[in-house]
Amino acid sequence: MTDVGRLRADFPILRTEVRGKPLVYLDNAATTQKPKIVIDAIGRYYEEQNSNVHRGVHHLSELATKLYEDARVRTARFLNAADPREIVFVRGATEAINLVAQSFVRPRLRSEDEVLVTHMEHHSNIVPWQLLPAVLRVAPIDDAGDLVLEKFEEMISERTRFVAVTHVSNALGTVNPVKRIVEMAHARGVPVLVDGAQAVPHMPVDVRDLGCDFYVFSGHKIYGPTGVGALYARLPLLESMPPYQSGGDMILSVSFEKTIFNHVPHRFEAGTPNIEGVIGLGAAIDYVRGAGLDAIAAHERDLMDYATGVLSRVKSLRIVGTAREKAGAISFVLDGVHPHDVGTILDREGIAIRTGHHCAQPVMERFGLAATARASFALYNTREEIDALAAGLRRVVEVFRA
Ligand code: PLP
Numbered sequence: 060m061t062d063v064g065r066l067r068a069d070f071p072i073l074r075t076e077v078r079g080k081p082l083v084y085l086d087n088a089a090t091t092q093k094p095k096i097v098i099d100a101i102g103r104y105y106e107e108q109n110s111n112v113h114r115g116v117h118h119l120s121e122l123a124t125k126l127y128e129d130a131r132v133r134t135a136r137f138l139n140a141a142d143p144r145e146i147v148f149v150r151g152a153t154e155a156i157n158l159v160a161q162s163f164v165r166p167r168l169r170s171e172d173e174v175l176v177t178h179m180e181h182h183s184n185i186v187p188w189q190l191l192p193a194v195l196r197v198a199p200i201d202d203a204g205d206l207v208l209e210k211f212e213e214m215i216s217e218r219t220r221f222v223a224v225t226h227v228s229n230a231l232g233t234v235n236p237v238k239r240i241v242e243m244a245h246a247r248g249v250p251v252l253v254d255g256a257q258a259v260p261h262m263p264v265d266v267r268d269l270g271c272d273f274y275v276f277s278g279h280k281i282y283g284p285t286g287v288g289a290l291y292a293r294l295p296l297l298e299s300m301p302p303y304q305s306g307g308d309m310i311l312s313v314s315f316e317k318t319i320f321n322h323v324p325h326r327f328e329a330g331t332p333n334i335e336g337v338i339g340l341g342a343a344i345d346y347v348r349g350a351g352l353d354a355i356a357a358h359e360r361d362l363m364d365y366a367t368g369v370l371s372r373v374k375s376l377r378i379v380g381t382a383r384e385k386a387g388a389i390s391f392v393l394d395g396v397h398p399h400d401v402g403t404i405l406d407r408e409g410i411a412i413r414t415g416h417h418c419a420q421p422v423m424e425r426f427g428l429a430a431t432a433r434a435s436f437a438l439y440n441t442r443e444e445i446d447a448l449a450a451g452l453r454r455v456v457e458v459f460r461a
Contacts, residue, residue, distance in 0.1 A: 061355060079409075085435060088280070104338050108122050111123065144323050145297060146291055155288060158327065161303055173196045174219075175198060175215060176197055178200045184254045203381045204382045205382045211243070219249050223252040224252075229257045230433070238269050241270045241271050285336075302329065304330070308321070309329040359440075363389065374453075390432070408451045
C-alpha cells in the first residue's frame with residue numbers, strides 16, 4: 060500500500076485552503092495536481108537549461124535536447140514500448156487521436172468504410188472520426204456501463220477500417236477489456252487505437268501485452284503539465300504515415316523543389332515543441348514509477364470500494380455506472396437536485412468535484428441524463444476526504460429538502 064501521508068506532502072497545492080476549509084480535491088479525472096518534482100523540473104529547465112532542441116551545437120541546446128529525448132525513453136519504458144521512436148510527443152490525447160485519424164486512417168479509407176467506437180467515448184474519441192469520410196459505428200453499452208462485447212465483435216465487418224476505444228471511461232469509470240478487444244479486431248485484420256487518458260494514472264499499462272497499434276494519453280492527467288501528451292504507435296505503422304503538420308524540425312532538407320521529411324518520430328513533431336512540458340512529463344512519469352503503479356492501483360481500488368459504499372448510503376443518491384471493473388471515477392445523481400447545484404454547494408465546503416456531461420454527451424444520453432456529478436480519485440486522496448464528500452452531500456440533500 061502507498062504511504063498517502065508522505066505522498067500528499069509532495070503536492071504543495073494540497074496544503075491550500077478553499078473558503079477557509081482544507082481543499083478536498085476530487086476532480087482528478089479533469090486534471091491532476093502536480094508534485095513538487097514536476098514543478099521543480101519545469102522551473103529548473105527555465106532557470107538553468109532553457110534552449111531550443113535538435114538545433115544547436117552549444118551546451119544548452121545539447122542539454123535541452125538530451126533532457127527532451129530522455130523523456131521519450133522514459134515514456135517508452137513507462138508504456139513498455141519496444142523502441143523510443145514509437146513515442147510521438149503531442150499536445151495531449153486529443154491531438155494524438157486527431158493525428159492518427161488524419162495521418163493513418165484517412166489515407167486508407169475506401170468508400171463506405173467504417174470506424175468502430177463505443178458508446179462510452181469521450182468527445183475527443185468521437186469527433187476526430189466524424190471529420191473523416193467514414194461511417195461511424197457505435198458499439199452499445201449496457202445499463203451497468205459495460206461494453207456489450209458480443210455486439211462489439213459482431214459489428215466488426217469487412218468494412219471496418221479502424222477501431223478506437225477508451226481504456227477507462229471518464230464519465231462512468233468502466234475499465235474496458237482492451238486486450239480482448241484488440242484480439243477481436245486483429246482477428247479481422249483491423250488496427251486498434253486505445254485512448255488511455257483515464258487509464259495511465261490508475262494502473263500499469265503495457266502496450267505490447269495489450270497488443271494495440273496506437274495508445275494515447277495526456278500528461279496533465281498523470282501529475283504532469285498541461286499541453287503535453289504522448290502517442291504510442293507501432294514502428295512500422297508510424298513509418299508508413301505521412302506527416303500530420305509541417306514546418307521546422309520535421310524535415311531533413313527543404314528546397315522549393317523538394318522537401319525530404321525527417322525520420323520518425325520527429326516527422327510528427329513539427330515546430331518548436333513543448334520542451335518544458337515534455338521534461339515535466341518525464342518527471343511525472345518518474346514520480347508515478349517511484350510511487351509504484353501497482354501500489355497506486357491498490358490504494359485507489361480501496362478508495363473506489365470505500366466511496367461506492369459510503370455514497371450508496373447517502374439518501375436519494377444513485378450511482379451512474381456500475382460496471383464489473385471500474386477505476387478512477389464515480390458518477391452520481393441526487394434525486395431532485397441539479398448536479399451543478401451539488402457542485403456549487405460542495406465548493407463552499409472546499410470540496411472540488413466535476414459536474415456536467417464530462418465531454419461524453421452520448422453517455423449522458425444513454426442514461427437519460429443531461430449531467431451527473433463525478434468524484435474522481437488520485438494517489439493522494441484519502442478515506443477521510445470521501446467521508447467529507449459524503450457529509451457534504453448529506454447537507455445538499457437537507458438544503459433541498461428544507
Ligand atoms: N479521452 C478521455 C477518456 C478523457 O477523459 C479525456 C479528457 O478528459 C480526453 C480523452 C482528452 O484529453 P485532453 O483534453 O487532455 O486531450
